[in-house]
Amino acid sequence: MIMTDDMRDDDLRFMPLTRRLVGGAGVRFRNSFSPYPLCCPARASVLTGRYTHNHRVLDVEPPWGFPSFDDRSTIATWLNRAGYATVYLGKYLNGYGKWPAPRSSGGRSLHYVPPGWSDWRASFDGGFRRGSRYDGGTYRYFDTTLSADGRGFTPYPGRYQSRVYGDLSERIIRSRARSDRPFFLYVSYSAPHHGLPDEPDDPRPVRRVDGQVSRFPTPARPDGVKGRFDARVREAPGASWSDPDFSDKPGYLRKPPLNRAEKRALLEVTRQRAEALAVVDQQVGRTIRALRVSGELGRTLVVFTSDNGFFLGEQRIREGKVLPHEPSLRTPLLVRGPGIPRGEVRRDPFMSVDFAPTIAAAARVTPPTWTDGVSMLGVARHGDSGWQRGVLTETGPRGTVRRSTDWSGEPLTDGGDRDLRYLIGLRTSRYLYVDVATGSKELYDVVADPREYVNLARDPSYAGLMASFAEQLKGLRSCRGAACRTPLPDELSAPPAS
Numbered sequence: 137m138i139m140t141d142d143m144r145d146d147d148l149r150f151m152p153l154t155r156r157l158v159g160g161a162g163v164r165f166r167n168s169f170s171p172y173p174l175c176c177p178a179r180a181s182v183l184t185g186r187y188t189h190n191h192r193v194l195d196v197e198p199p200w201g202f203p204s205f206d207d208r209s210t211i212a213t214w215l216n217r218a219g220y221a222t223v224y225l226g227k228y229l230n231g232y233g234k235w236p237a238p239r240s241s242g243g244r245s246l247h248y249v250p251p252g253w254s255d256w257r258a259s260f261d262g263g264f265r266r267g268s269r270y271d272g273g274t275y276r277y278f279d280t281t282l283s284a285d286g287r288g289f290t291p292y293p294g295r296y297q298s299r300v301y302g303d304l305s306e307r308i309i310r311s312r313a314r315s316d317r318p319f320f321l322y323v324s325y326s327a328p329h330h331g332l333p334d335e336p337d338d339p340r341p342v343r344r345v346d347g348q349v350s351r352f353p354t355p356a357r358p359d360g361v362k363g364r365f366d367a368r369v370r371e372a373p374g375a376s377w378s379d380p381d382f383s384d385k386p387g388y389l390r391k392p393p394l395n396r397a398e399k400r401a402l403l404e405v406t407r408q409r410a411e412a413l414a415v416v417d418q419q420v421g422r423t424i425r426a427l428r429v430s431g432e433l434g435r436t437l438v439v440f441t442s443d444n445g446f447f448l449g450e451q452r453i454r455e456g457k458v459l460p461h462e463p464s465l466r467t468p469l470l471v472r473g474p475g476i477p478r479g480e481v482r483r484d485p486f487m488s489v490d491f492a493p494t495i496a497a498a499a500r501v502t503p504p505t506w507t508d509g510v511s512m513l514g515v516a517r518h519g520d521s522g523w524q525r526g527v528l529t530e531t532g533p534r535g536t537v538r539r540s541t542d543w544s545g546e547p548l549t550d551g552g553d554r555d556l557r558y559l560i561g562l563r564t565s566r567y568l569y570v571d572v573a574t575g576s577k578e579l580y581d582v583v584a585d586p587r588e589y590v591n592l593a594r595d596p597s598y599a600g601l602m603a604s605f606a607e608q609l610k611g612l613r614s615c616r617g618a619a620c621r622t623p624l625p626d627e628l629s630a631p632p633a634s
Contacts, residue, residue: 137322137495138423139182140416141175141227141329142457143442145466146373150365150410151417154470157424158440160479162472163516165486167523169563172530173444173457173464176201176229178488182443183210185492185507187528189543189614193229194532194556202229202245203236209505211492212252215320218501223255223308225282226301226324227274233283234262249286257282257304259297259326260289275331277356296358298327298412302419306426313430320495323423327416328355328409330455337362338408339401346392350454352401355412365410372402373463374449377587382452384591386576388459388534388558391452402449437473437498439491450587460529460561460570461588473498475517484520485527485565486512489620508620523565524623528612531559536573544614555613562609564628569605577602604628 145168148155170178172188180186180193194200212222228250237248244263249256260281264271270289272281280300281291292300305323312319330353339352375394382390394402420440427433445464447453457464469486472478489509496503497511515521538555542548545555561570561578568588570578577593579602592598604627612620 137320137491138420138438138440139226139322139324140413140442140468141324141326142444142446143328143413143468144373144445144448144463145468147328147409147413148468148470150413151420153417153421153424154440157421158438158472159470162438162470162476162478163480163482165469165471165482165484165512165516167483167565168441168467168469168486169465169527170442170444170467170488171465171528172488172532173459174532175443176205177530177532178443179229180205181488181509182491183207183212185211185489185503185509187489187508187615187620188530188532189557190508190616196230198231198235200532201235202231203238203240205229205238207238207250207252209503210250210252211495212250212320212322214252214492214496214501214503215499216252216254217504218499219317220499221254221312221315221317221319222252223257223312223319223321224250224253224324225257225304225308225322226259227261227326228258228324230274231261232258232274233260233264246283246289247286249283255308256285257290259283273332274326275329276333277326277331278333296415298325298415298419299358301325302422305419305423309423309426309430309432313432318499320499325416325419326355327412331355337404339404342395342397342401344392344398345395350398350401352398352405352455354405354408357408357411358415361411361414363411364414365407369403369407369410372399372406372448374447374451374453375399375402377450377452379452379587379589381589384594386572386578386591387574388572389451393452394449394454398454399449402454405455406448435474437495438471439495440468440470441491442467443488458531460531460559460563460568462568462582462586465527465529465563471516473516477517480519482515482520484512484515484523485525485563486515487527506617508615508617510621523629525621526608526612526624526628527563528609528615528620529559529561529563529568529570530557532557534558534573538573542614545610560609560613562605562612562628564624567601567605567628569602569609571606571609579605601627 237245259274272279493511579592580588
């Protein structure tokens with residue numbers, strides 16, 4: 137399992153080796169989604185197979201981030217109990233090292249190893265005293281420190297992080313291939329997430345048309361890839377995003393349009409992100425080669441994906457994620473392995489909650505606890521079965537929460553559990569429906585209007601469809617297990633978006 141951080145689906149154009157060696161030798165899922173497009177919530181869903189409202193990792197900061205993650209039943213514990221060596225390398229949940237471990241009352245998590253991992257090499261996101269030789273970080277690309285199975289620390293000062301992960305992936309595969317014990321390797325790259333050090337060619341802050349200042353953070357890159365995409369990338373993906381009438385959008389989207397200076401800055405962001413991904417692409421190539429040389433490739437499931445997507449100007453969002461609109465919601469997903477045909481495309485929806493049950497199925501392991509997701513291994517091997525599920529989208533705490541209802545939508549009683557989601561919604565093959573905590577609604581036909589310019593929520597001709605979405609969301613907003621996989625009613629089903 138190879139995961140990037142904040143990579144868009146269309147960023148795959150910058151990764152030819154990955155497209156050829158994983159997608160060309162397997163399948164590409166065109167409708168892969170991160171239902172809660174934010175690092176900690178998405179990664180907790182990947183590991184557990186559960187939606188955010190069930191694992192309750194609602195944000196990247198306490199009290200909802202890493203310390204709140206109940207990690208006692210994950211794909212790691214399932215496979216480890218079945219005899220697998222389980223290896224984690226790279227970024228874990230934000231705050232690892234800096235904040236208390238789950239089920240701890242205080243302190244830091246510098247020596248914490250989550251249950252189920254037999255080889256733990258996660259990167260630290262703080263926790264060391266300033267000036268310590270171990271004080272490297274997840275988002276410090278030339279100064280990363282990894283855990284040594286919780287017993288110690290391995291710093292990599294001066295070495296570019298993605299290349300370190302490529303080196304270690306090769307060594308781990310060579311070592312594990314010599315054993316008869318099967319292994320699960322989860323490699324989590326920080327690229328193309330922004331990170332230090334700041335560099336001379338980084339875009340400067342820009343003053344917006346409303347007088348506020350926009351900042352444009354970028355990932356650090358090694359010299360060898362700088363400028364590689366300058367001739368090819370002429371504008372940011374969202375530079376041409378221009379909604380002719382923004383008055384139908386809810387308040388949380390009401391931002392001023394991008395000016396020319398901001399678009400130039402976003403162009404540089406896009407190029408630097410592509411350069412960082414080019415280095416990851418080289419490491420994917422090394423990983424596949426190591427599997428081939430070791431004799432393991434033919435019997436290994438290889439998954440390439442990202443934790444969530446990313447805005448680059450769309451919806452007037454300069455940079456970001458979290459929201460359920462297409463650039464943020466969509467993720468790249470390529471899968472190759474035994475029984476999976478070469479070079480085919482799948483259009484059934486694949487969600488973050490589906491990774492754990494899919495990997496378990498490949499290992500012939502039955503999860504001992506319930507999951508909201510399903511195994512998509514059969515779809516990968518045999519083809520689409522039809523878009524029958526809705527994708528429940530969730531966005532967590534903000535200034536406005538659902539003060540009067542619990543997670544199921546029922547009126548809040550004294551001592552009740554208040555619903556902390558700012559946005560909840562439903563993505564189907566044709567529509568995105570969003571219920572905002574303020575009472576606003578959104579409805580987009582993503583087939584006819586892929587840029588989501590026109591909010592249909594107030595169009596009288598869609599009143600019946602709006603009612604159907606509201607009713608369907610009522611049943612899914614606090615779903616658990618099989619209830620999250622209820623087939624959509626006919627009126628919400630349509631041929632999938634390409």
